[in-house]
Amino acid sequence: MTLPLPIVGETNPKLRAAGAYLQHAATEAVTNFPNAFPPQRTEVPQPMDANDRKQIMGFFTDTTLCIGCKACEVACKQWNQLPADGNNFTGHSYDNTGHVSATTWRHVAFKEKMAEETQDGVSTSRWLMMSDVCKHCESAPCQHACPTGAIIYNQFGDVYVQNDICNGCGYCVVACPFGVIGRADTPHDDGHAHKCTLCMDRQEDGLTPACAKSCPTASIQFGPIDDLRAAARQREKDLHGRGNDKAYLYGCDSVGDYGPLNAFFVLEDHPNEYNLPVNPPQPFKGQTKRYLAGLAVGAALTAVGALLFGDTKRGGRRG
């Protein structure tokens, strides 16, 4: 594979030599480190046999059953030995951990929707609660973005950060459309990216992930992904049949460019209420077009600059 020669020093031999070197280096870099430039999907050997869908495990979080007890948060921190984030009173309803982060892999969101009006003498007030977690996307942008190949799909089909390979570059952090993955950045920490492992170590021992195990109301369910998807579709149908028209099946199927999630949700209301993107952007879709457009704009600007300034200089010398 050879990259096109950059538009530098067509005439000057020194520049031409430098250009040739750059061409060689870039080609080398792209060949040896395929994700470095321009970013593209890493071809990482997948431990899982992609055809064996029975092995793919995931979460189905049913927020209509969530009572906001946060047992999942504590169980997750205990099993994974994650540090506490400190005593910060946010005043944001009962949510004091704020968001999913490198040290908080399960997070319960609280949304107060209090209404004055009543319906048949019943107040329509609601307090929405939702246990959020890494979505374990079937086509995960963080995994695309990872330049070192640290992020893989493990044998259970879940997105997993190999901590010894992660170099802490943080590309995955900006790539995730859900803001799930984070870098442990305090001076005590390793500076690497961390997120939910779907309790890979527990799964290897045949155990249910800690959060699902601790959930008292079975709001968090764990199992083979196809079974869960069937259960979730049925659940959505049941809820609609019961008159809960707003019930929303989130992430069970592809939306636009974005593939299905292996940790998906039945929401009690529209995803916007939970700060979830309705159409999560897939950062690498249209990437080539955007790069080409960028190059074209660069070239055009160079040309414009050359026209504006180059001519004047030359003209000046003549003059």
Add this chain to the structure above:
Amino acid sequence: MPGLGASFGRGAATNYTQDLANSDCILIMGSNMAEAHPVGFRWPMKAREKGATLIHVDPRFSRTSASCNMHVGIRTGTDIAFLGGLINYVLTQEKWFKDFVLPFTNASTIIAEGFEDTEDLEGIFSGYDKHGHKYDSGGGRWMYEGSPADAETKDDSRGERHPPKQGPGGIGSQNSGEREDGDASGEGGHGLQGGASAHKSKRSASTCHNPNKDETLQHPRCVMQLLRKHFARYTPQMVADVTGCKPEELIRVAELLIANSGRERTSAIVYAVGWTQHSTGPQIIRAAGILQQLLGNVGRPGGMIMAMRGHCSIQGSTDIPTLYDLLPGYLPQPSADKNHDTLDSYVEYEGLPTGYWANTKKFIVSLLKAYYGNAATKENDYRFKWLPHIDGDHSLMPFFKRMTEGEVEGYFIFGQNPAAGAPNSGMHRAGLRQLKWLVVADWFETETATFWKNDPKGPKPHEIGTEVFFIPAASIAAKEGTFTNTQRLIQWHDKAVDPDGDSRSDLWFLWNLGRRLKAMYAGSEKPQDQAIQHLTWDYAYDEHPRLPDGSLSTVADEPDAEKVLQEINGYFTNQNAPERPEKPKLLSGFAECADDGSTACGGWIYSGIYPNYDRNRARERKTGVNPLHPDWAYAWPNNRRVLYNRASADADGKPWSERKKLIWWDETAGKWVGYDEPDFEPTKAPSYRPPEGARGMAAIAGDKPFILKPDGQSGLFSPDMKDGPLPTHYEPAESPVPNLIYPLQNDSPGVRYFEGPMNLIDHVPSQEHPIVACTFRVTEHYLSGPMSRFNSWLNELMPAMFVEISPELAAEKSIDHGGWMTVKSARGTIEARAMVTRRMRPLKHGDRTVHQIGIPFHWSFAGESVGDTANDLVAMSAEPNVSIQEDKSFAVDVWAGRTHASNQTPTQPYTRWPTTMRSPGSPKSAQPEGQMQRRKDDE
């Protein structure tokens, strides 16, 4: 819980928690079940998924409200008004369950002539002594017409006798649920069933098995007519004015309950300390009992009153009590003030000629044999005199009051935190400062252990003379023993690991303390030391104990908890066990207890839990097809899971419906059959009628399910309460508004107030404290925080003391969301962060707007997350039946800003733990759960 005892006979939750999944409608009131009992809440959620309607009636919109189909906001302390409104609606709409009410309740019983209702006397019942602030139910003629007490008071020949306890209990427990921190016991409240009675005639004499009745329910003094008259004022509009809900909300709740009761459907009521911790607490539970009787929701699958306990094993702490006035199995502690000089006079005085308590002598003799072994013989009265005789009220609040007066020298505290968890905890800390010595056994240095150095409101450490000994206690995983939960289920837990460092189990501490005391008194010849010398105290392991992994325990002198349970179960003193010839034979149930010294039994109601040395039934964990799972641990009495389950069949013994069947009469077999152990004589036919002059159980007819009541019928009207036979709405002791229902009687008659400079109470609506406050709980913390505020994983979830207020109140007082605010009551002042939320809303009281605030009681000055103590605001007052304090309703004022005194720092600095993020993944099977899995795989 005398509220339940007076209605049904036993003061325990009627069904098991899992049974909530079988309900068609669940009214949760006085309970924040989703937050305080999140694991138990899975059953209401299951019911909701099956189509049941969940209703939450509560001052606050909490996480429980969010999970229910409907929330109704009421002002705290107005529960009786709301329930009264429901009762009134059911009666006026004639929706009560006639086939259930007529045979099973005392609706047709006629009350003695001369009884006067609150309707006649504008807010009080007859028999009230205005100067003594208490009722005389005999003088008030609250008894059944035709009962012995009726005859006596007619002749006015009653003498001064002991206050009776209601019902032949034994199978009853009482007020444990009320006591969040295991505190607040009280005078007289701890009788059998807790059904303390105000009248002075003999026990149960105010009721009898054959009172005068009017089956047509037309007699003006029959219970049904009294009930209609008493609740006539509780119209939807009146209820709305008092409670602040809307009239249509009340009607909607009533319609839902009615629609989900009857033959085919059942409704449940769930309550917790949101009901009990009121000056009218037991009467609120009575009101719920009346409603459930009228709707026929007792003793049936999904039809129940579920009492959620405030603390782990609270039920156990009254069964085998830690109370000053009870012996194990609800036998009264001998008293110096009563005729308890000899065993025989005690038995004559406390026993009953009929029912279970006819066996009182068997139980007390077996207990004495268990205590004193061979030293107790028939000749020496089984050493009855060695039992300490109480000489006054030594319950928590009066005791601490005496402590503040310097009358107490030393104190042991296990697993309790009065310095932050008791009502008016500032006064409790003042009491602790007067002690000479204090021993605190706990996991962490709680407020009670550090009050001498860390109390921001207390004096300097050098001004305090108390010597405090802190004993590190073993955690739950490092000791073995039992828990008795709200459904009377006794579950054994094994020891998984040895305790850390010098930590020891409470059992280790007490056993070794006893051994040292015995050694100290060994040579004494004083008669008062003989009890300690002869106390049976041989609980040492036969061989050194091993941990589950097979290694030897590193703890020396740990007693064998199973030996303690065996002694509680009881044994024959004259027979050896076939399976262990060197040991005495164990009893197979309390029916084997004898009064001739041939049996020893440490807690007769648990008897049968250890029927032989190879079978600890509390340790069994078998599940099967039976939905009641009778082989999962052991429920007392006699492994019955649903109390009064005779009521699950109609008067003829047939199930009310196929859908709601539990036990029924099998005519061919001649016995009661079904899923549960019958809570009834197993072969007594529904058609059985007692012969003239029958005594004991023979006096209970075959269609009377409440076998602990003398008439076998549940009590719509009950003479066994100290503050009135029917529940009546009174305002809380501290209320900024007057009583709209009975303007002449504002607060509940008979409440005791421990008033003094440290415990001031605003009796009349005051301008100084115009806001209503209640305390509450969040999932993230436990009680006053000794087990949660030292854990950074829990602290980060709920990191600071806060107060929930409505936006309207915040605007009025210029309080910022998230900013500091101050709350003041007549007892104290605290500061907190303001949580301004629409979940709190101002309520209408008549034409006036009343503001309400919610204060979590989890914070205090010790630990990693510290804050001011909510219980500093609460008054010490004692409800007349059980001496419970009024935590859930008091008057305060609020303003923006901090108090000058507060500058607290955590006693345990915040530690980031684990200190660094490491690579996830633990060694395979690092935790016991994994080991179990591996073992299963190996098999």
